[in-house]
Amino acid sequence: MSWIDLLMEPMGFAFMQRALLTAAAISIVCALFSCFLVLKGWSLMGDAISHAVLPGVVLAYLAGIPLVIGAFSSGLFCAVATGFIKEHCRVKEDSVMGIVFSGMFAAGLVLFSRVNTEQHLSHILFGNVLGVTDGEMLQTLIIATLVTLAIIIKFKDLVLFCFDPVQARVVGLPVRFYHYALLCLLALTIVAALQAVGVVLVVAMLITPGITALLLCKTLPRMVVIAVTSSLLSAVSGTFISFYIDAATGPTIVLIQALLFLLALAVHLLHNNRISPTTV
Template identity: 70%
Template structure:
């Protein structure tokens, strides 16, 4: 028991580990909360599209001397709006449009990165570098994560109804368009907050895995939010500690833990179904 306690507390003696765990948990919680709505809405590919599309915005913001958060957020919103415009004016399906837009913008970002002279390492952008997060970056992550989490929790009933049944939301007098673009803005902000922790490539896993895992274990949406947050917090803390001891990349370690928890939840659900009496709905 003492060994296990030392295993957890020893890394916390380093300031960079304290900042890393706080940042990982903050981004993990907001990603978990939002992931429940993305799973309900069926927007997994939208999260993937926006997460890849922020790369050219990051590069352009660096060139212009602007904060990276501005470029990433602007690029993400542009991707979402471009996807909606093309879908409305073409006969191409939405998932196909998103695939074209995000792959094109991601490729543009890689070309821009290869043409500029920068001290930023590409792997830090693609896979995150939460162990190297600075106090200023930590404050930025906490501010974004806190604001997005608060907005989602305050408007969760409206967002839940919109994700589950937009037609019913419109009948009840809710502005579906406002909820649509509001959710896209929250998604873009969440991706910006998570970039430092897991990077452009792996942020989609943090936006999907907790919600999918929670959907296997919870039957009510409020409980689903709680389970998703707990899954994400456990993954972020354990993944950060494991990366410290094995000297590995933190983002991938967090995502691997989340994938393992999903597998465990799926096995538990299958086993529970087999043990239920026949005729009882799981």
């Protein structure tokens, strides 16, 4: 069997076709968003919202509504609650996020343990992209497309908001609107990524591509290109590798992203050592 036949063999299965398409779409939107999260310093916010969606998933199941609605509402509540508490007390934002997301995650685990659902906890925590249905794939593609279009249309405004909110306010941008719009887009992105990597690992897909690209370039356009390329490469290769070695797909994708980060770090250190002046 040639290597082409080896690569094409998984494509004969419908579940692999759905998994690859879903993982690719998620990797692109997460990579785009990761650039803004890194620039804005919202890495912990992504972690907070990703963990806070769990109680919303359980409550949505009990209410008989789509899980995506419950996950989005729960994640958005976490973001708004964090901002409200920060504005009305002296506790720093990172501490507030730690309290809010850990409390909501714990509440979700308690609810999940007391409710008999058709969902397996490991699928929510770690994802199950190989088990994605046609409906779930379509839902993910719609969310990923909407978020990507929103980022592309408002790219320049988002860049200014993330780099210099004071200047953005001076030139007349509605800073508060962009703040909450970015949080809404973040919550939607996390909801889309749950199918692939789950609650626990989604923050890695939201942060690693941006940090990897930041090590290799100094301009935002190149950062976006490198982030999307590394994320897409990780998603596709991780899905194929997990098929052949019979491993969990989400963790495999995240592991490859971590390896790419280490490779970028090595290149960055070698480049810095090469251009640094030699001292005698």
